[in-house]
Structures are given as structure tokens and as C-alpha cells.
Amino acid sequence: MKNSKKNKIIKIAAASVLSITTVVGYMIYLDLSSYKEGINEPFTESVPFITSSFNNKDGFELHQPNGTHVDIPENAFVDEKGKTVKGNIELKFREFHTAESILMSGIPMQMLDERNKYMESLGMMELRAFKNGKELSLKTGKSINVDLASTEVPNKDFNLYLLEGDKQWKETGSFKTVNNDRRDSAFVNLTPLPETPESPDPDSTDVVFTLNGNTKYAPHLKPYKGVEWKLIPSKGEPVPYWAFRLNWDKIKIDEVKGKKKLFDLTFNYSQKNYRGKTIKQTITVRARPLLTGKELKLAKAEYEKEFANYKIMAAKIELEEERLEQESSVLNRFKINQMGVFNIDCVKNLDVYATVELEFDFQANVSAEFNKVLVMMVMEEINAVVKYNAFDWDEVSVIDTRTELIMVLPDGIIARVSAEEFKKKINTTTTSKHFTNSIYFETEKMTMKEYLNKKEKSRAVPMFL
Numbered sequence: 001m002k003n004s005k006k007n008k009i010i011k012i013a014a015a016s017v018l019s020i021t022t023v024v025g026y027m028i029y030l031d032l033s034s035y036k037e038g039i040n041e042p043f044t045e046s047v048p049f050i051t052s053s054f055n056n057k058d059g060f061e062l063h064q065p066n067g068t069h070v071d072i073p074e075n076a077f078v079d080e081k082g083k084t085v086k087g088n089i090e091l092k093f094r095e096f097h098t099a100e101s102i103l104m105s106g107i108p109m110q111m112l113d114e115r116n117k118y119m120e121s122l123g124m125m126e127l128r129a130f131k132n133g134k135e136l137s138l139k140t141g142k143s144i145n146v147d148l149a150s151t152e153v154p155n156k157d158f159n160l161y162l163l164e165g166d167k168q169w170k171e172t173g174s175f176k177t178v179n180n181d182r183r184d185s186a187f188v189n190l191t192p193l194p195e196t197p198e199s200p201d202p203d204s205t206d207v208v209f210t211l212n213g214n215t216k217y218a219p220h221l222k223p224y225k226g227v228e229w230k231l232i233p234s235k236g237e238p239v240p241y242w243a244f245r246l247n248w249d250k251i252k253i254d255e256v257k258g259k260k261k262l263f264d265l266t267f268n269y270s271q272k273n274y275r276g277k278t279i280k281q282t283i284t285v286r287a288r289p290l291l292t293g294k295e296l297k298l299a300k301a302e303y304e305k306e307f308a309n310y311k312i313m314a315a316k317i318e319l320e321e322e323r324l325e326q327e328s329s330v331l332n333r334f335k336i337n338q339m340g341v342f343n344i345d346c347v348k349n350l351d352v353y354a355t356v357e358l359e360f361d362f363q364a365n366v367s368a369e370f371n372k373v374l375v376m377m378v379m380e381e382i383n384a385v386v387k388y389n390a391f392d393w394d395e396v397s398v399i400d401t402r403t404e405l406i407m408v409l410p411d412g413i414i415a416r417v418s419a420e421e422f423k424k425k426i427n428t429t430t431t432s433k434h435f436t437n438s439i440y441f442e443t444e445k446m447t448m449k450e451y452l453n454k455k456e457k458s459r460a461v462p463m464f465l
Helices: 002-033 099-105 181-188 219-224 241-245 293-326 419-425 448-458
Strands: 050-055 060-063 069-072 088-096 117-131 144-149 159-164 168-171 176-179 208-210 228-231 250-255 263-272 278-289 330-336 340-349 354-360 374-379 384-389 396-398 404-408 414-417 436-441 444-446
Touching: 050 060, 060 088, 088 099, 099 117, 099 374, 099 384, 117 144, 117 330, 117 384, 144 340, 168 340, 176 181, 181 293, 219 250, 330 340, 404 419, 414 448, 419 436, 444 448
Parallel strands: 354 436
Antiparallel strands: 050 088, 060 069, 069 144, 088 117, 117 340, 144 330, 159 168, 159 340, 176 330, 208 228, 228 278, 250 263, 263 278, 354 396, 374 384, 374 404, 404 414, 414 444
């Protein structure tokens, strides 16, 4: 009887231990198979913030090289007690227009409760404000105007989203797509390029001539005897070579008002034809007498000075034109009444052309499940990043777009499958729609620094409209 009771106790204890072990094991499984909420930067380096400092009472305007513009009203920020902040505050801003920058930010691009829904972005931004290291809030009733640069005009499926609590995407407010009027206005108001200084030395393209009038009948030409003249032709007008081959009866010389050493030369010619009729011709050309000796030396020095200033001015204008050309001609305009992460997005279901089971070379030495290794699918063409933990690698949805796979291993080493290698094994031609396709990849291993250097060389640059 005693032995029977003892056996029951042992069985109950064993069952309890087994139950506890099962519960603990299940809890461990739930922890390992869960996805971290919120912003989780995968690398030790991320997309840097642009930091600005300004007095809260003055407000502030932030303008980015791509045309993004943020307009903050005066006295916009309050502390944790709701009191208006006095003095300078620190503003931090960054924006994301490529899948690579989204990947580096660690900002989630799938819905928290429905991971089969992902986001295709047409521009995302993060805005924060701080005072003495403490984060500030936007005062009730205040709003910030944002013009966010866009790589294309969004269709009706795109909406404005806020990463609420830095965890869950929530549709918020609305936006409208507008022309970048600041850019257009700046182009119109660019300082016009001054006229190119005229060299005192003629070159092979200049027309040089002398006046060969009879000084006995035209004594006013004496000062110009033997002087060479350089023709200053009117823009778009042909050079009147024929005029320099005639023997003119009368030459009139008038200095152009307000122009130093620039003259209008009027030539008159008359001759009777075979019928005895008088034929008259007249032409006026603009010309400058060529200098010699000391005058030429001084003129050359002045020309070199003017030309140096001209080049500086031309370079500045060219630089400003290049800067404005980098700005997007299209902006997505909206208002925000709180700080955080905002995104112009189209939410899509993972409607796929195939499902694949992924396996990688590093799994021979690394437990991807216990080390929570994520496959990050970087899709540059649609500005999307989709993540799968190792428990879901047996059923990965594949979208028909250029895809790169990135994994961060426990020792910090990056395992990468390039978009080219991905397409060789997973594509609409060779991958079955009806069955789960088992795919094995050899990965390219590199340090964080090597990966970032590689991406720097091939970095996708957003092509703004």
C-alpha cells in the first residue's frame, strides 16, 4: 500500500516536472519566435539625424537639399509638465527615400498585428525635439507644416501614417501633392550672368579693320589714321564683310553714350549707275579701337581682374543652379500635431507569386532560432523592407521585385545574398506557384564596415522628380 502511494507521488512529481518543462519550453518558444516591437536598428550605424538649434519663441524653418521643407511655428514645444519651453531647443530630423535607408533605420515596415501586410514608401521622415536631453512634445493647438520630397507622384492608394508610440502604424490626417514653388521661384530669381568681359587683345574669331578715308576731305579721321578697330557685331546678326570692301564717301564716328571707347561708325556711299541714277548705301557698325603700348598693358590688367570676378560669379550661379536641380519638383504636403515618424505609404498584402523555404550556409554552425537571426528582404524598387525570423523561414512570401537578403549573425558579421544571386534561384520562371520551394543559399560574409563600404559604392540615390 505504501509502495503504491509512493509510486503515485513519483508519477505526479514526474508529470509536474514534465508539465513545467513543457510550459517553460513553450514560453521560450514564444519568446524566440516573437518579433520585437518598434524601432530596432540592425546595425551599429544608422541614418544620421540633422541637428539644429533655435529659440522656441522664434520658430524655425528647416530646408533640405532635396527640397523637403519643415516650418515650425513660434513657441511650439512644451516639456513633460506641459509648460512652454524657454530658450534654445535641439531639433533632430532625418528622412528616408530608399529601401536601404529604411533598413538601416530599423523602422518597421510591416503592420504590428498583421505581418502579412507591408508598406511601400514614397517618403518617410522622423522629427524629434529636445531640451537638456529630455524629449519635448508639440503644444496642443500647434502644428508643423511639412513639405516632404517625393520620387514620384503618389496614386490614390497612398496615405499618411504615424508610427504611434514608435510601435504601430496608424493612418493620420491627409496629404496633398504640390509643385515645389520655392524651387521654381528661386530659378526665376537667380542673379543673371553678367556679360563676358571683352579682352583688349583680338583673337582669330574677331573682325579687325582700319579706316582708309581721305583725311584731306575728312579731317576728323586724322586721329584714327592707322588705328585698328575691332568689330562688335550685334547678337544674331551676320558680319557685314561686304561693307569693308567698298570705298566709302563719308565716314561718321560717334562715341556710344555711357560706353567707354565704344563707337558707332556710320558709312555712306553714293554712285551713279549706268542710267545715271544715284545709288546710295549706308550702314552703321559698332566697333572699338584696339589699344597699344601703355594703354594696352593697363587694359589687359583690368580685363584680367574683371574676368576673374566674372568666373567667380559664373561659378556661384552654376552652383546654385545645380543645387536647385537636386530638389524634387514634387512635394507631399501635410501638417503634423505631434512628433515622431511619419510615412507616405501604400499598405499591401503579401500577395505573392511563390512561397519558399529558405536555408543558408551559416546554419551549420549557428542556431538561427536561438540567436533570433532575421532575414531582412530589402526591395529597392518599391522602397520596402520585410522581415522574417527563423521560425518563419519555411514559408517566406516572395514578391516579384528586385530583392536583396541581409542577415546579422550573432558575432556581428553580415551574411548577404545579393539581388543578382536571389534572382538566379527565385524568379517567376523557375519558382513554382503551387508548391513550397526549398532554396539553399551560400551567403557573402562581411563585417559591418565592409558592408557599409560596399553599399556606399553602389548606393541607390533617390531620383527626385
